Amino acid sequence: MSTVLDNPVAVRRAAMDLLARREHGRVELGRKLRKRGATQELIDAALDRLTEEGLLSEARYLESFVSYRARSGYGPLRIREELTQRGLARADIEQALRDSGIDWHEQLKDTWQRKYAGRLPSDMRERAQQGRFLSYRGYPLDLIGRLLSGSDED
Known part of the structure; x- marks a missing residue:
C-alpha cells in the first residue's frame, strides 16, 4: 500500500527513506517525491530542511x-x-x-584490460570494435587512440 504524501511529515519520511538507501541529488529526489504524489511546495520545504540539516548534499x-x-x-x-x-x-x-582524484588513464587501461585481456587489436575491424566499446564507456578519444596504438606505454 502506497503512502499518501499530503503533509510535511509524510514527505520528509519518504525523502529520508530514499536517502537512507543511497545519496540523491536535489532534482532527482524531488522528481521521485513528485512521482509519489507530493506537491511542489511540500517537496521544496522538505528538501530545504534536509539540506540545512546536512542530510541532503549535492x-x-x-x-x-x-x-x-x-x-x-x-x-x-x-x-x-x-x-x-x-x-x-x-x-x-x-x-x-x-x-575525485581518479586517474582516468589508469581507469581506461583497467577497463580495457578486463574486457580484452590486454590484447591489442590485430586489424582495423578489431581496433574499431575496441574503440567503440571504450568510447561508449565514456573515455576520451585521444586516450583510446594512444592505448590501442600501443604508444601508451609509460
Missing part, C-alpha cells in the same frame, strides 16, 4: 556517483553526461570530476 551525491561509476568502468565523458541528465549544474560536475 557535493556528497556527486562524489558518491563519480566514484561508483568509475569503479564500474565508466569514463569521465559518460559520467558527466549522466550527471547532466540528472539535473546537476555543469560547474559542480566538473569540480566533482576534478576533485
Whole structure:
C-alpha cells in the first residue's frame, strides 16, 4: 500500500527513506517525491530542511556517483553526461570530476584490460570494435587512440 504524501511529515519520511538507501541529488529526489504524489511546495520545504540539516548534499551525491561509476568502468565523458541528465549544474560536475582524484588513464587501461585481456587489436575491424566499446564507456578519444596504438606505454 502506497503512502499518501499530503503533509510535511509524510514527505520528509519518504525523502529520508530514499536517502537512507543511497545519496540523491536535489532534482532527482524531488522528481521521485513528485512521482509519489507530493506537491511542489511540500517537496521544496522538505528538501530545504534536509539540506540545512546536512542530510541532503549535492557535493556528497556527486562524489558518491563519480566514484561508483568509475569503479564500474565508466569514463569521465559518460559520467558527466549522466550527471547532466540528472539535473546537476555543469560547474559542480566538473569540480566533482576534478576533485575525485581518479586517474582516468589508469581507469581506461583497467577497463580495457578486463574486457580484452590486454590484447591489442590485430586489424582495423578489431581496433574499431575496441574503440567503440571504450568510447561508449565514456573515455576520451585521444586516450583510446594512444592505448590501442600501443604508444601508451609509460
